[in-house]
Amino acid sequence: MTDISPETxxxxxxxxxxxxxxxxxxxxxxxxxxxxxxDVQTAYSGEEALKQLDETIDVMLLDRRMPxxxxxxxxxxxxxxxxxxxxxxxxAVTPDFDIVGMGFDDYxxxxxxxxxxxxxxxxxxxxxxxxxxxxxxxxLVSTQATLKAQKSTAELRASDVYADLQEQIxxxxxxxxxxxxxxxxxxxxxxxxxxxxxxxxxPS
Amino acid sequence: MKPLREWSLRVKITLxxxxxxxxxxxxxxxxxxxxxxxxxxxxxxxxxxxxxxxxQLMAAEAHQIGMDDDKSRDELAxxxxxxxxxxxxxxxxxxxxxxxxxxxxxxxxxxxxxxAWDPFYAHVQTVVENPRTSxxxxxxxxxxxxxxxxxxxxxDRAVQRYEQAYEAKxxxxxxxxxxxxxxxxxxxxxxxxxxxxHILRPVTxxxxxxxxxxxxxxxxxxxxxxxxNEMGRLSRSLQEMKDQLVSTVxxxxxxxxxxxxxxxxxxITDTDGTIEYVNxxxxxxxxxxxxxxLGNTPRxxxxxxxxxxxxxxxxxxxxxxxxxxxxxxxxxxxxxxFHAHQTIAPITGSDGExxxxxxxxxxxxxxxxxxQQNQVLSRVMRHNLRTELNLIDGYxxxxxxxxxxxxxxxxxxxxxxxxxxxxxxxxxxxxxxxxCQQEASQQPQGICAAIERVCAAAREQQPQATITADTPDYxxxxxxxxxxxxxxxxxxxxxxxxxxTPKVHITATLREEQGPPPMVRIEVTDxxxxxxxxxxxxxxKGEETALFHGSGLGxxxxxxLVTLAGGQVTIRGRSPRGTCVVLTLPRASVSxxxxxxxxxxxxxxxxxxxxxxxxxxxxx
Numbered sequence: 001m002t003d004i005s006p007e008t009x010x011x012x013x014x015x016x017x018x019x020x021x022x023x024x025x026x027x028x029x030x031x032x033x034x035x036x037x038x039d040v041q042t043a044y045s046g047e048e049a050l051k052q053l054d055e056t057i058d059v060m061l062l063d064r065r066m067p068x069x070x071x072x073x074x075x076x077x078x079x080x081x082x083x084x085x086x087x088x089x090x091x092a093v094t095p096d097f098d099i100v101g102m103g104f105d106d107y108x109x110x111x112x113x114x115x116x117x118x119x120x121x122x123x124x125x126x127x128x129x130x131x132x133x134x135x136x137x138x139x140l141v142s143t144q145a146t147l148k149a150q151k152s153t154a155e156l157r158a159s160d161v162y163a164d165l166q167e168q169i170x171x172x173x174x175x176x177x178x179x180x181x182x183x184x185x186x187x188x189x190x191x192x193x194x195x196x197x198x199x200x201x202x203p204s
Numbered sequence: 205m206k207p208l209r210e211w212s213l214r215v216k217i218t219l220x221x222x223x224x225x226x227x228x229x230x231x232x233x234x235x236x237x238x239x240x241x242x243x244x245x246x247x248x249x250x251x252x253x254x255x256x257x258x259x260q261l262m263a264a265e266a267h268q269i270g271m272d273d274d275k276s277r278d279e280l281a282x283x284x285x286x287x288x289x290x291x292x293x294x295x296x297x298x299x300x301x302x303x304x305x306x307x308x309x310x311x312x313x314x315x316x317x318x319x320a321w322d323p324f325y326a327h328v329q330t331v332v333e334n335p336r337t338s339x340x341x342x343x344x345x346x347x348x349x350x351x352x353x354x355x356x357x358x359x360d361r362a363v364q365r366y367e368q369a370y371e372a373k374x375x376x377x378x379x380x381x382x383x384x385x386x387x388x389x390x391x392x393x394x395x396x397x398x399x400x401x402h403i404l405r406p407v408t409x410x411x412x413x414x415x416x417x418x419x420x421x422x423x424x425x426x427x428x429x430x431x432x433n434e435m436g437r438l439s440r441s442l443q444e445m446k447d448q449l450v451s452t453v454x455x456x457x458x459x460x461x462x463x464x465x466x467x468x469x470x471x472i473t474d475t476d477g478t479i480e481y482v483n484x485x486x487x488x489x490x491x492x493x494x495x496x497x498l499g500n501t502p503r504x505x506x507x508x509x510x511x512x513x514x515x516x517x518x519x520x521x522x523x524x525x526x527x528x529x530x531x532x533x534x535x536x537x538x539x540x541x542f543h544a545h546q547t548i549a550p551i552t553g554s555d556g557e558x559x560x561x562x563x564x565x566x567x568x569x570x571x572x573x574x575x576q577q578n579q580v581l582s583r584v585m586r587h588n589l590r591t592e593l594n595l596i597d598g599y600x601x602x603x604x605x606x607x608x609x610x611x612x613x614x615x616x617x618x619x620x621x622x623x624x625x626x627x628x629x630x631x632x633x634x635x636x637x638x639x640c641q642q643e644a645s646q647q648p649q650g651i652c653a654a655i656e657r658v659c660a661a662a663r664e665q666q667p668q669a670t671i672t673a674d675t676p677d678y679x680x681x682x683x684x685x686x687x688x689x690x691x692x693x694x695x696x697x698x699x700x701x702x703x704x705t706p707k708v709h710i711t712a713t714l715r716e717e718q719g720p721p722p723m724v725r726i727e728v729t730d731x732x733x734x735x736x737x738x739x740x741x742x743x744x745k746g747e748e749t750a751l752f753h754g755s756g757l758g759x760x761x762x763x764x765l766v767t768l769a770g771g772q773v774t775i776r777g778r779s780p781r782g783t784c785v786v787l788t789l790p791r792a793s794v795s796x797x798x799x800x801x802x803x804x805x806x807x808x809x810x811x812x813x814x815x816x817x818x819x820x821x822x823x824x
Contacts, residue, residue, distance in 0.1 A: 023591050025595050025622075026594055026595055029594075029595060029598040029599070029602075030598075032602070033598070065587055067736060067738055067739075068736060068737070068738060092586055092587045092589075092590035093587070094586075109590075110590040110591060110593070110594045111590055111593045111594035111597045111598075112594060113597055113598065113601060
């Protein structure tokens with residue numbers, strides 16, 4: 001799975017990962033795990049995270065449930081500032097339909113182990129090489145996959161939000177098909193690893 | 205033929221009238237016929253007497269003729285003719301003379317007179333027509349003188365017969381009238397008895413039954429008239445009416461019972477909102493007695509938690525004929541706030557006009573707290589559990605990856621700290637669940653005593669902090685676990701305090717202006733950095749979202765316990781720093797005697813007597 005290592009990435013220096021969690025011990029633990037591979041920064045609250053956020057941050061690991069300034073608020077600010085930063089949600093909060101439109105690249109539910117965390121960071125980093133359409137498609141498919149894992153088929157079918165999401169994904173897939181020819185094989189593999197598995201399960 | 209009592213009243217009454225009519229006819233006939241008869245019989249007796257007189261007259265006249273008086277010849281002829289004509293009239297009857305034909309017994313005598321008269325009349329004619337000198341004259345005169353006596357006797361008998369017949373007729377008439385009288389005496393009582401039995405008595409009974417039922421005695425049975433006529437139909441339809449009435453009344457009574465004993469408060473107002481009915485659950489929930497509530501408006505329940513516009517919206521909704529249903533915060537007579545789920549519906553008459561409103565109100569404070577507790581506990585448990593488990597898992601992984609002894613020890617210690625936090629979390633969760641469950645059956649707790657205990661415990665556990673209290677010199681009881689609430693507030697104030705010497709000050713006062721009734725006001729003041737906004741929301745409103753986690757369960761527990769006790773929490777920031785948490789609670793009672801405790805500043809009550817009067821008033 002980790003066949004595209006950060007070393008082989010286009011970027012010369014190690015990518016920078018910002019870990020945001022109000023639980024200091026947990027933030028520190030994540031930092032320990034990632035420090036070997038990446039440049040790591042930690043923030044113990046939403047406010048701190050916003051202060052540290054800039055163009056140098058490649059990936060943000062974000063807890064949702066924090067006092068005062070929540071992970072969702074941080075994410076909203078990030079989108080406002082139009083920063084090109086991959087976001088992995090790491091939260092104990094069960095995802096509900098409110099995650100649609102949040103715009104994250106992956107959603108991990110606590111507890112997470114070292115491999116899962118590294119894998120997730122690695123995966124979202126590999127996507128930085130895609131064009132915008134594919135990145136957007138990835139975000140939507142990731143949201144879709146998160147919801148599929150948490151909601152029953154009946155719940156999904158009853159949700160208007162989910163129907164809109166599916167529609168958007170279909171549109172973007174059509175656009176992505178046109179761009180596919182420009183891809184190298186490695187890019188292609190990485191790009192479709194996620195939603196290949198989705199479409200196998202749910203050929204919608 | 206149908207039995208008599210089955211006959212319809214119409215037939216019975218017609219029959220009665222017919223019988224009475226016949227009796228009247230009989231009387232009239234008797235009255236008309238009797239004078240007619242008497243008149244004719246009188247004439248006949250007169251004429252018969254005349255005959256007797258004529259007999260004597262004719263003897264005298266014949267004698268006169270014999271004595272050479274020829275003038276008497278004509279008179280004799282006239283008398284004889286008169287006698288003859290009258291006799292015939294008497295026998296056969298003569299209308300011009302007003303004579304009826306003679307009755308048989310008289311007629312027989314008249315025939316005898318006739319037999320005597322016929323030869324007598326021939327001799328009279330001979331005497332009248334022949335000269336005195338002739339042989340026939342003398343023979344005839346002799347015959348007249350000889351038979352005159354007998355004719356007189358027979359005539360006299362005829363008169364007597366007439367008189368006898370007349371008397372017999374009088375007797376028969378008398379008998380007729382007596383008979384009629386006897387019939388009257390017999391028939392009229394019979395008719396009366398019949399009317400009484402078949403008409404008056406059942407009507408009276410049924411009327412009495414109906415009147416008894418009308419006066420409200422539904423146990424009164426309707427007299428059964430077992431007949432198919434009008435009376436039977438009346439009795440049966442009255443019975444049916446009564447049965448329906450009774451079942452309607454029973455149904456209403458059942459509804460009344462159901463409403464009266466419903467677990468939810470039910471009250472009915474007129475169109476102006478004036479309360480006309482409350483059930484016993486209303487009294488229990490609102491603590492207003494029926495007599496206090498009746499005539500008042502539901503505004504007595506206003507807590508001030510909802511804006512005036514809210515109540516206007518309620519009115520608009522129900523006045524337009526719609527049902528209002530919502531959760532709102534209301535206030536009991538005792539000053540406690542409670543969360544009410546209220547449904548208000550208009551009561552409309554058959555014409556669709558609104559006649560009043562019925563409101564159903566449930567006190568769902570406990571359910572609300574329970575639901576909140578479930579939600580918060582599951583959220584907190586999930587978040588904290590997963591966070592701690594994540595740490596434990598991570599540390600365990602690291603533990604496996606290192607051989608360094610010191611590092612391994614660090615990880616083990618970290619893991620044990622996680623476990624400790626989890627144990628604490630579980631304790632706290634259990635404690636808050638138990639505290640809220642016990643709250644329902646809470647005994648009154650003295651505020652001053654509780655403050656003393658909380659202060660003492662806090663001083664022991666947190667020697668670096670300065671903890672002071674300011675309580676009145678009389679005890680105030682409240683229904684609620686105030687000790688646990690204060691424990692949490694003091695602990696929170698010290699724990700989050702960043703000063704070298706954390707200070708906490710507790711005051712308790714009885715405030716008249718927040719009533720009536722007077723409320724207990726407890727202030728917990730600290731010199732800490734202030735309460736963050738999301739924790740404030742937890743304390744004051746009981747609001748938390750999935751993404752904001754408050755300080756944990758302590759402040760939630762404060763909110764729940766105060767809500768269950770019917771009180772409120774407000775938080776004021778102090779300048780330059782510090783926070784004042786204000787609890788407003790309804791009091792259960794005020795002791796009139798001073799507390800024996802020393803070591804607290806005293807805060808004299810406005811007036812103990814006044815407070816007592818108020819208490820009494822509210823208990824009335």
